[in-house]
Amino acid sequence: MSERQRALGGAAIVGTLLAAAVLGSLLGSPLWARALRATVIDSAIVITVGLVVGLSFGFVAGSGVRSLDTALGRAVEITAALPAPLLAAALLQASGRFYVAAAGLGLLKAIEFAWLLRSRLTAERERLRLADQSKARLPFSVYYRRALPRALGSSVVSLALAPVWISLIDIAAVALGAAPFSNRISLGTAAARGSAVAVLTVAALTLGLHALAQYFPARFPAEDEDDDEPLPLALRRPSRPPEASS
Amino acid sequence: MRRAVRRLTWILLSLGLMTVVAFALLSELLPGESDGRAPPRFLNFAPRNVRDLSHAAVERLARGPDPAASSELARLGGAALPFLLPNLERLEPVTRERVALALAPVAVRMGAAKADELSSGPDAVSFWVRFWQDRSVDFRESVVRRLVTRLGERSLALRREDVVALDTYALPALIDALGRVNTKEDVMRVRRLTIVLAHVGGQPLIVDKNGSVEQARQVVQQWRRFWAENGADFSALDGPHRVAAMVKETAYGRWLGSVLRGELGRTTDGRLGLVLLRASISGSLLRFAAIAILGTLLGALAAYWSRRQGSFARLLDSSIVLAALPVLALLAPLGPRAGWLATAMLVLWQAALVAAHTPRARLETAPRFSAELLPALALLAPAAPLLLSLVLGLECMLGLHGLGAELRGALERGDLHAAMAVAVGCAVLAAAGMLLSDAAGSVVARLDERGQTP
Numbered sequence: 128m129s130e131r132q133r134a135l136g137g138a139a140i141v142g143t144l145l146a147a148a149v150l151g152s153l154l155g156s157p158l159w160a161r162a163l164r165a166t167v168i169d170s171a172i173v174i175t176v177g178l179v180v181g182l183s184f185g186f187v188a189g190s191g192v193r194s195l196d197t198a199l200g201r202a203v204e205i206t207a208a209l210p211a212p213l214l215a216a217a218l219l220q221a222s223g224r225f226y227v228a229a230a231g232l233g234l235l236k237a238i239e240f241a242w243l244l245r246s247r248l249t250a251e252r253e254r255l256r257l258a259d260q261s262k263a264r265l266p267f268s269v270y271y272r273r274a275l276p277r278a279l280g281s282s283v284v285s286l287a288l289a290p291v292w293i294s295l296i297d298i299a300a301v302a303l304g305a306a307p308f309s310n311r312i313s314l315g316t317a318a319a320r321g322s323a324v325a326v327l328t329v330a331a332l333t334l335g336l337h338a339l340a341q342y343f344p345a346r347f348p349a350e351d352e353d354d355d356e357p358l359p360l361a362l363r364r365p366s367r368p369p370e371a372s373s
Numbered sequence: 374m375r376r377a378v379r380r381l382t383w384i385l386l387s388l389g390l391m392t393v394v395a396f397a398l399l400s401e402l403l404p405g406e407s408d409g410r411a412p413p414r415f416l417n418f419a420p421r422n423v424r425d426l427s428h429a430a431v432e433r434l435a436r437g438p439d440p441a442a443s444s445e446l447a448r449l450g451g452a453a454l455p456f457l458l459p460n461l462e463r464l465e466p467v468t469r470e471r472v473a474l475a476l477a478p479v480a481v482r483m484g485a486a487k488a489d490e491l492s493s494g495p496d497a498v499s500f501w502v503r504f505w506q507d508r509s510v511d512f513r514e515s516v517v518r519r520l521v522t523r524l525g526e527r528s529l530a531l532r533r534e535d536v537v538a539l540d541t542y543a544l545p546a547l548i549d550a551l552g553r554v555n556t557k558e559d560v561m562r563v564r565r566l567t568i569v570l571a572h573v574g575g576q577p578l579i580v581d582k583n584g585s586v587e588q589a590r591q592v593v594q595q596w597r598r599f600w601a602e603n604g605a606d607f608s609a610l611d612g613p614h615r616v617a618a619m620v621k622e623t624a625y626g627r628w629l630g631s632v633l634r635g636e637l638g639r640t641t642d643g644r645l646g647l648v649l650l651r652a653s654i655s656g657s658l659l660r661f662a663a664i665a666i667l668g669t670l671l672g673a674l675a676a677y678w679s680r681r682q683g684s685f686a687r688l689l690d691s692s693i694v695l696a697a698l699p700v701l702a703l704l705a706p707l708g709p710r711a712g713w714l715a716t717a718m719l720v721l722w723q724a725a726l727v728a729a730h731t732p733r734a735r736l737e738t739a740p741r742f743s744a745e746l747l748p749a750l751a752l753l754a755p756a757a758p759l760l761l762s763l764v765l766g767l768e769c770m771l772g773l774h775g776l777g778a779e780l781r782g783a784l785e786r787g788d789l790h791a792a793m794a795v796a797v798g799c800a801v802l803a804a805a806g807m808l809l810s811d812a813a814g815s816v817v818a819r820l821d822e823r824g825q826t827p
Contacts, residue, residue: 204387204807205394207757208800210765210780213792214758217398239755243730246751284730285755292759294699299766302701304781305402318702326702333697337729 130342137338140331158312163328165313169229170289170332176233177240177286185241185282186275189248199245202238211235212300212308219307232293240285247278287340290332294318294325380811384804392632395796396625403787412623420618422610427453434475435468443475450479450573451540452607455512458505461498470494473501480504482572483540512542521546524569525562536569544574544607548600551593560589567592574599594634601630628793637797638790640783646794649779654798656775660716660764661802665753666809667720672727673749677742679731696725701766709772719763727752743817750817753810757803765799 148167151160188195211232218228251274297315300308308316314332317325393415400414412421419425427449433442446453457476461469477491485504491497510516517539524532536543547570554563564580571579576599580589610618620626631638637646675692700722704715727749768777776795783791 201383201387201390203754204384204804205391207754207803207807208388208391208761208796209395209398209758210796210799211758211762212766213395213402213780213796214398217402221401235758239758242755243752246748250748282730288696288726288729291697291699295701295759295766296762298699298701299762299769302766302769302781303777304769304784306784307402315699315702318699319705321702321705326699329699330694330697334693337693337697 133338134342137335137342140335141339144328144332144335158317159324159328162312162314162317162325165225165311166290166293166315166329166332169225169232169293169313170336172226172229173233173236173289173293174286176230177236177289179237180234181237181240181244181286184237185244186248188241189245189252189274189278191252196245199238199241203242206235206238209235210299211296212303212305215296216300216303216305216307225311229293232296236286236289236292240282243282243285244278247282248274251278283340284337287336288333290314290329290336294329380808384807388800388804391800392629392793392797393625395800396628396793399789399792399796400624403784403789403792412627414624415620417619417622417626420610420615420622421605422615422618423449423452423607424456424609426606427456430475431457431464431468431472434471435465438471443471446472446475447478448575449541449606451483451512451542452544452609454479454505454540454542455509456609458501458509461501461505469498473497476501479540483538484534485538508538511539514546517543517546521550521566525550525566533565533569537572540573541607543569544600545604547573548596548604551596554586554589554593556586560584560586563589563593567596570596594636597634598631598636598639601627601634624789628790631790637794640791640794641786641788644791646790646797649791649794650798653774653776653779653795654801656773657764657768657777657798658802658805660712660719660767660775661760661806663716664719664723664760664764665757665806668723669727669749669753670746671720671724672731673742673746675724675728676731676745676749679728680745692725693729695722696729698722701763701770704767705770707771712771712773715767715771719767723756723760726756743820746817747814750810750814754807757806760806761799761802 144163145167148160148164151157152164154160184195184199188199214235215228215232218231219225222228255274294313294315297308297311297313298319301316301319314325314329318329397414427446430439430442430445430449433439434446446457454476457472461472464472471494474491474494474497477486477488477497480486480491480500481488486500491500517536520532520535520539521543524536536547547566550566551563552559554560560580564582564584567579571577574596576596578592578595578599580592584592605618605622608614608618621630628638631646635647637650639645640649700718704711704718707715730752731745731748764775765777765780767773768775769781772778776798780792780795782788783795
């Protein structure tokens with residue numbers, strides 16, 4: 128199956144599920160549609176916050192700004208020690224709104240996404256610098272046009288896995304007995320109470336998003352392999368005088 | 374070496390910051406009892422102190438007879454005298470008599486008078502006026518420290534009476550004098566001090582006559598805990614002490630104090646947080662380590678084989694089906710006996726997740742396992758919150774002994790200190806995971822570099 132076909136399949140799955148959620152709402156909100164709608168909205172918030180905050184933060188940190196890189200490292204260390212269901216439950220308790228909890232989880236996801244992006248960008252930077260063989264600082268546009276698309280491809284997968292991530296947090300929160308989750312209706316809480324349909328829906332939604340996430344970033348790196356485009360000055364191999372052999 | 378020290382320092386600082394974040398979140402989730410004595414969470418702009426408490430009690434007595442205010446003055450005892458007695462004669466006559474009568478139990482406790490001598494208001498007022506004229510010079514820090522030091526050196530009835538006569542004013546010096554307990558002489562010193570402490574502080578915490586070093590240590594620990602919880606009520610808090618009390622006299626400050634005392638808080642069922650953590654962390658550590666290490670290795674191995682074998686790449690692509698499953702929901706019916714089977718399923722899930730993150734770009738060089746392992750290790754740190762959640766959720770769902778079960782219990786009881794102990798346990802697991810990931814990353818990078826060199 129080609130990437131294009133897979134992406135089309137993914138789009139069809141996501142589209143069908145979204146249509147089912149909307150239709151379910153219009154037809155009097157059966158439980159499954161309400162759960163699906165809650166998970167879709169939460170996933171959308173998480174993906175949006177993760178993409179907006181994580182992309183900008185990870186890009187700047189990965190392009191060599193030391194202070195942001197350090198701050199990102201500390202943020203990762205702090206959030207790594209924080210069980211996500213507790214964060215969600217506390218935000219839910221404080222605000223009474225699931226959207227706020229989803230935004231908080233989105234920040235957690237943003238840190239994860241930024242860290243992955245920064246790691247891949249650092250690797251790409253090393254690759255470009257090795258190709259260049261010079262110690263000169265690479266221009267910003269090089270990261271933007273060449274390193275970022277390559278790094279983005281695999282990092283964006285973490286965002287595509289948002290529905291399963293959110294559902295797992297819901298399940299863990301229900302298992303832990305976090306009080307604010309007792310009244311929540313979502314695919315995760317339904318799965319925690321033994322709903323096989325909810326498990327399959329989460330898997331289908333994630334598969335669809337993953338197929339889309341695999342396809343779109345894969346379009347960008349082609350630019351990198353375009354030999355006709357002249358390399359920026361910093362990437363041109365310097366003409367060195369031949370060294371005298373000892 | 375320098376890099377390792379710097380890394381460790383940062384991890385410790387991050388742990389400190391994490392406790393602040395975790396405390397903020399957990400205290401929001403578990404508000405606890407609000408009985409009016411509960412301090413603010415992080416900053417206390419009006420920390421409790423003996424001066425404010427005694428003045429507040431006098432104001433209440435000025436409004437009319439108030440048994441609660443009277444017993445408050447009796448509880449504050451000698452520590453309140455320097456703030457009450459110099460101004461006693463300036464009070465309204467009725468208020469003056471009420472205050473003097475409220476302080477009568479203090480005089481009895483100090484051995485300065487008998488109860489029947491202070492039964493009427495005018496008698497009590499004249500007693501306290503005379504008392505302050507004679508004894509005000511003793512209510513100084515240097516004097517009380519000298520008296521307490523002498524009591525610690527040798528037990529004489531006169532020395533004991535000198536300290537008892539200062540009542541709760543001597544509490545800070547007595548607590549400081551407890552010091553460390555290592556030898557039999559220390560046990561005897563602590564016994565002498567705790568006899569006076571028990572009399573003045575109203576707590577039956579005394580070292581037995583033939584008490585061991587261990588028992589003396591426990592008693593000292595209990596007195597320190599008493600002081601951490603109630604010390605502000607017997608302290609004046611001037612200058613820098615007041616600034617420090619703005620942080621110390623908070624819910625977080627008190628919890629941090631218990632961490633510094635090596636207790637890690639105290640749960641509502643009376644256990645120390647450290648004891649809870651020791652009892653429950655090993656199972657969670659094993660599960661977390663198994664999922665993180667084996668899952669990462671398996672994921673990297675799968676990515677490596679997919680580079681070598683085209684057919685395996687297709688199999689790897691389909692592993693996303695496993696990563697897309699909310700696997701925790703499928704584990705619930707397994708029951709407590711299937712703990713390791715469930716862990717193995719989570720290992721596979723983590724491996725599928727790692728494989729799903731593997732870049733599919735065409736390689737310019739021959740595939741190397743070390744090159745696949747590096748991005749997989751980089752994934753470990755940001756994946757830690759989810760892995761920890763999975764481990765905690767798994768333990769709750771299957772009823773396994775570990776941090777998850779303790780956290781569930783803490784959430785049910787509304788026990789903030791137990792939940793904080795679990796949060797610290799999670800932080801330790803995450804920090805250990807990160808150090809491991811860092812160390813493994815640098816080793817793999819070196820091997821990779823060596824492998825690239827012709």
